[in-house]
Amino acid sequence: MTDSKAATLRATDTPGFDRRLLPPMLLGxxxxxxxxxxxxxxxxxxxxxxxxxxxxxxxxxxxLYLATALGQPVVGRLVDIFGPRRLFLLSTGLIGVAGVAGALAPNLGVLIVARVLLGFGTCAGYPAAMALLRSEARRTGRDSPAGVLTALAVANQTIAVVGPLLGGLLIAAGGWRATFALNVPLALAAVLLGLLRLPKTAGTGAPQPGRLAARLDLPGMGLFAAMLIALLLFLMNLHLRDWYLAVIAVAAGTAFAARELRAATPFIDLRVLGGNTPLLATYGRALVTYVVAYAFLYGFSQWTEEGYGLTPFHAGLAQIPLFLMAIGVSVVSGRRPGVRAKLLVGAAGQIVACLVMLTLTGTSPLWLLILVALLFGVPQGLNNLALQNSVYVQADPERTASSAGLLRTFAYLGSMVASSATAASFGRHADTGGMHRLAWVMLGSGAVYLLLTVFDRTLGRVAATDAPAAN
Structure with missing residues (x-):
């Protein structure tokens, strides 16, 4: 028997990825x-x-982003220890509670509380999916299929872009409260799928009760929470009068670093993370690219309604081209190894789209708005996929879920900057001048993203190791 035939036979006999896990992974x-x-x-x-x-x-x-940015790495660490099932079920159940609270909310304060609950409730889905990918790779002896990684990226991009259209449809049919009520059936479906499909043991093993606190590193989590909350509150409303928040963030961050460098089992292993320059660069790229993505998603959508005059439904409909372009780009590029080319084209796409945004006015033809959406579809389809694949390859295999959670945390930091920039650019009304100010912020972030990619020579190594077997 030739070597090639033997290799083919071994590959055929090797068990493949359990496709029954896909529905809860994707929905979560x-x-x-x-x-x-x-x-x-x-x-x-x-x-x-x-x-x-x-x-x-x-x-x-x-x-939502404040809660999720804090919760993702915490829940990710719990997933690494206990496995995805328990955390998935608890979190998705909380989403249903939040949906009811939001649908019945009598005022803005209660709505904000509901969004906080949604933030914590949605923390487990992505880290659990990445942990399942890693556990399946261990079980089968093969790397996780490129098709599954691409499916995760495409599902997130599809929802991220179709969300505004779905929101417009729900508002037209049942008012804005329907956008919260939607979470009730989604949570029920997720809980049922989790009960039926997720394995009961898929983590590194639950520690004995006496060792649980040490494994969780509760002091480290507390300092991380204090640092992140102070930082995000400062970013959400940048003003000199809030200087004390920046001081608190720095002080808590310093104490957090000192704690993690001494801890036997740190919440975030700064010694390993600090030596993993490629992963740190990936987190940096996630931060700046999400400044662009979410400034467009929220700021541009508000401008199309208030500054351009579209209804909520038509504002969502105007982003359909972005959805179609993003999915097409992800599907075409998903199985191709390497991330450097994806990141470079994504960076260029962001910059070009921002430049076109600067030409828009309240009297611009509708086709120009559609062109902007199409241009943003290219980086939407490339950047998320490339960042996700980078973390899968660059992270410590034993901390896959918490590393994936940190990727989302840096993304939410970017979304906080985007939210603050949107509020500062628009003030009380989303007019064309404010949209142009926001576009300049986005353009600057896109330029930083490009520089972080051009000067990162480690990206070539990902190409040699991220070619998963296609099951």
Whole structure:
């Protein structure tokens, strides 16, 4: 028997990825982007109904990301220890509670609380999916299939872009409260799929009760929470009068670093992370690219309604070209090894799209808005996929879920910057001048993203190791 035939026989005999895991993985991972994006076209109707200006309704965006940015790495660490099943079921159940609270909310304050609950509830989906990929790779002895990684990226991109259209449809049919009520059936479906499909043991093994606190590193988690909350609150409303928040963030960050460098089992292993320059660069790229992506998603959507005059439904409909382009780009590029080319083209796409945004006015033809959406579809399809694949290859295999959670945390930091930039650019009304100011912020972030990619020589190594077997 020739070597090639023997290799083919071994590959055939090797068990493949368990496709029964795909439905809960995909549904769990999209619960966050659907709640992130569906609110974009609901902000104006909510503000009108509750008498709240743009600067106050922006908290509906910020609250979810504040909770999720804090919760993702924490829940990711719990997933690494206990496996995905328990955390998935608890988190998705919380989403149903949040959906009911939001649908019945009498005022903006209760709505913000509901968004916080949604943020914590959607923390487990993506880290659980990445942990399942890693556990399946160990079980089968083969790397996770490129098709599954691409499916995760495409599902998140699909929901992220179709969210505004879905939001517009729900608002047209049942008002803005329907965008919260949608979470109830989604949560029920996720819980049922989790009970039926997720393995009961898939983590590194639950520690004995006496060792649990040490494995979780509760002091490290507390300092991380203090640092992140202070930082995000400062970013959400940049002003000199809030200087004390920056001081608190620096002080908590210093104490956090000192704690993690001494801890036997740190929450975030800074010694390993600090020596993993490629992963740190990936996190940096995630931060700046999400500044661009979410400034467009929220800021541009608000401008199309208030500055251009579209209804919430038509504002969502105007982003359909972005959805189609992003999916097409992801599917075409998903099975190709390497991420450097994807990141470079994605960076260029962001810059070109921002430049076209600067030409828009309240009297621009509709086709120009569609062109902007198409241009943003290219980086939407490439960047998320490339960042996800980079983390899968660059992270410590034993901390896959927490590393994936940190990727989302850096993305949410970017979304916080985007939210703050949107509020500062628009003030009380999303007019064309404010949209142009926001486009300049986006353009600067896109330029930083390009520089981080051009000067990162480690990206070539990902090409040699990220060619998973296609099951």
């Amino acid at each position: 991972s999209v619960l966050n982007p659907i709640n992130s994006t569906i609110i974009s076209v609901a902000l104006v109707p909510i503000g009108t109904a509750l008498g709240a200006p743009v600067s106050q309704t922006a908290w509906l965006v910020s609250a």
